[in-house]
Amino acid sequence: MLLLHLTFAFLLILSIAVEHAWPPWLQMGWTSPQLGLVAVLSIGLVSGSTAGAVAGFFGAIFAAATGSLPMGGLFITYIGTGFIAGSLSGRLFSTRITVAVIASLVAVAAASLVHLILVPPPQFFPWLRTAALTVVSTGIWAIPVYAFFRAIGAWLTPEPSAY
Amino acid sequence: MLTRTQSPATNTRLMVILCIAAIALTYWQHRAHNAGQQSFPERLAKRIVWPLQAAATSTFAWTHDVCVSLTHARSLVEENRKLKEEISRLEADKVTLNEYFLENKDLKQKLGLVVSGEVKGVAARVISHATSPGGPILTIQSLDGRDLEVGNTVRTQRGLLGRIISAQKSIGEVMLVTHADHAVAGVVQRSRDQAMVHPISPIRSGQPLLEVARLRGQADIQVGDLILTSSLSDVYPPNIPIGTVIRVQTAPASSRTFRALIKPAADLRNITYVLVLRSAK
Numbered sequence: 001m002l003l004l005h006l007t008f009a010f011l012l013i014l015s016i017a018v019e020h021a022w023p024p025w026l027q028m029g030w031t032s033p034q035l036g037l038v039a040v041l042s043i044g045l046v047s048g049s050t051a052g053a054v055a056g057f058f059g060a061i062f063a064a065a066t067g068s069l070p071m072g073g074l075f076i077t078y079i080g081t082g083f084i085a086g087s088l089s090g091r092l093f094s095t096r097i098t099v100a101v102i103a104s105l106v107a108v109a110a111a112s113l114v115h116l117i118l119v120p121p122p123q124f125f126p127w128l129r130t131a132a133l134t135v136v137s138t139g140i141w142a143i144p145v146y147a148f149f150r151a152i153g154a155w156l157t158p159e160p161s162a163y
Numbered sequence: 164m165l166t167r168t169q170s171p172a173t174n175t176r177l178m179v180i181l182c183i184a185a186i187a188l189t190y191w192q193h194r195a196h197n198a199g200q201q202s203f204p205e206r207l208a209k210r211i212v213w214p215l216q217a218a219a220t221s222t223f224a225w226t227h228d229v230c231v232s233l234t235h236a237r238s239l240v241e242e243n244r245k246l247k248e249e250i251s252r253l254e255a256d257k258v259t260l261n262e263y264f265l266e267n268k269d270l271k272q273k274l275g276l277v278v279s280g281e282v283k284g285v286a287a288r289v290i291s292h293a294t295s296p297g298g299p300i301l302t303i304q305s306l307d308g309r310d311l312e313v314g315n316t317v318r319t320q321r322g323l324l325g326r327i328i329s330a331q332k333s334i335g336e337v338m339l340v341t342h343a344d345h346a347v348a349g350v351v352q353r354s355r356d357q358a359m360v361h362p363i364s365p366i367r368s369g370q371p372l373l374e375v376a377r378l379r380g381q382a383d384i385q386v387g388d389l390i391l392t393s394s395l396s397d398v399y400p401p402n403i404p405i406g407t408v409i410r411v412q413t414a415p416a417s418s419r420t421f422r423a424l425i426k427p428a429a430d431l432r433n434i435t436y437v438l439v440l441r442s443a444k
Contacts, residue, residue, distance in 0.1 A: 017215035020293040023223040024432040050177055057181045061188065065201075065208035066216070068295050068329075068336065071192050075185035083178065126364060 004156040005051070008043050011149065012059055015039035020066045029133040033141040036063045037111060038104050040078050041142075042149035044085030045100060052082030073118040077111035097143055097150075104142035108135045201329060213334060216302065217290035224435060285309050285439040287317075290334070292434075297343035298362065301325070303437055304334045311335035314398070316440040322404035322428025323347070323392060324437055335439075340405065340427055341371040348396040349375070349405050354383035357393055360405055360425065371432075373406055373425040384423050386411055400440060404428040 015035040022032035040059045044052025056078035063078065064071040085103055112131035121127040188204055195202035201209075232239060287303040301324070305311055311330040317337045318324050325345065327335040338345055341362040349360040358375040375384065388408045394401035406425035 013212060014215055014219075017212050017291075018219045020212070021216045021219035021223065021291040023220075023227060024292065025227055026223070049174060053178060053181055057185065060185070061204055062208045062212055064192070065205040066212045066291075067293050068300060070189070071185070072189040075189065079178075079181055079185065123364075 012039045016062045028137040031133045033138040038142045038145045040082045041085045042146045044082040045089045046153035049083050049086030052086030053079050056082030073114045077114050081107045100146035101139050101142045105139045108138045220291050287437050287439050289434050299339050301337040308333050316399050317437050319429045324429050348393040349390040350393040351384050352389040356383050375423040
């Protein structure tokens with residue numbers, strides 16, 4: 001289990017690093033996918049609410065530091081995303097990739113709304129366009145990211161017989 | 164997949180601890196930012212992420228280079244041939260200019276004039292292109308390990324990129340000229356008119372552009388004019404190319420107000436290496 005948590009911690013930091021190193025030629029309308037948020041969501045879905053919330057907490061710190069962003073709004077969205085995804089993963093949420101994609105779309109839209117409330121942009125429609133493009137690009141990139149997290153989780157999780 | 168048998172009490176306790184820690188960290192960050200600094204957790208987190216960011220940036224750049232090489236092989240060969248010819252021509256120019264320089268230096272010394280030193284520059288590599296709410300922020304690292312300082316001017320061979328807004332030893336964050344919070348005093352090279360240069364949102368313009376506002380006196384600015392940093396600037400050294408005027412518009416509210424759109428001199432979408440000028444004002 002320790003190896004799994006360490007691996008997920010490394011992958012979370014790597015996701016945030018890649019998000020903030022996203023090259024212009026891969027950007028969709030000057031926006032980058034929120035890979036850090038997708039990583040938190042994936043950890044929540046794979047490992048549960050506790051791991052999701054903790055991943056959200058540290059993910060918010062790394063995302064705020066790397067992107068020179070205020071921490072307050074990121075804590076709300078990241079911890080909330082990890083916790084809610086983890087809480088619902090064994091109930092409403094299945095481990096299907098499509099569910100992860102839809103969840104990531106909702107999470108990014110919620111994160112954009114929180115950002116809109118806490119740091120209102122000077123113009124609404126450019127913000128709306130940016131938010132929509134971010135939601136779409138994050139939804140696309142959530143497919144490989146979540147699949148990777150799920151595969152790592154399945155690989156490093158002890159078999160039930162080991163208990 | 165994993166055990167999810169946390170009791171509700173444990174979950175509640177954890178969430179309370181996380182919330183308290185989050186509030187404390189947010190307050191710490193707020194206080195540090197008000198003092199013009201970064202909080203310790205931010206600095207630590209950046210230290211951890213930067214090596215991975217650098218690796219990711221290098222990987223993306225390498226992938227891009229490979230893709231471009233594969234898709235444009237023939238045109239690259241032709242471009243390579245032209246560049247070699249250009250290098251030969253520039254080498255010849257360099258020799259001539261060096262002779263002029265030595266002659267000029269000799270004349271200045273004979274006339275008793277002070278010979279100004281060369282601008283001290285530090286080469287640096289871009290290790291990440293972050294996006295902040297105001298626009299792009301570059302993270303750079305000096306190649307020889309020398310420390311970078313807040314306020315250092317950053318440019319490419321073509322022109323001005325921006326300035327360093329935070330630095331930790333050899334790593335610094337650069338606010339680009341297209342960042343929403345950026346403004347620079349410029350001068351039109353042809354007419355010597357002073358002008359403040361502001362960015363335009365890339366979402367509005369579709370590409371990173373700048374605009375000139377508040378032209379002093381009778382504005383004499385035309386399409387094709389080169390805008391340089393002004394000697395009136397307290398931030399940047401003079402005569403660094405900012406960009407070229409690509410369109411001049413008269414604002415609808417007043418025919419006396421000009422709005423000149425400027426294409427940045429530096430290619431802001433493909434920056435790998437930059438020069439940091441440490442002798443900036």
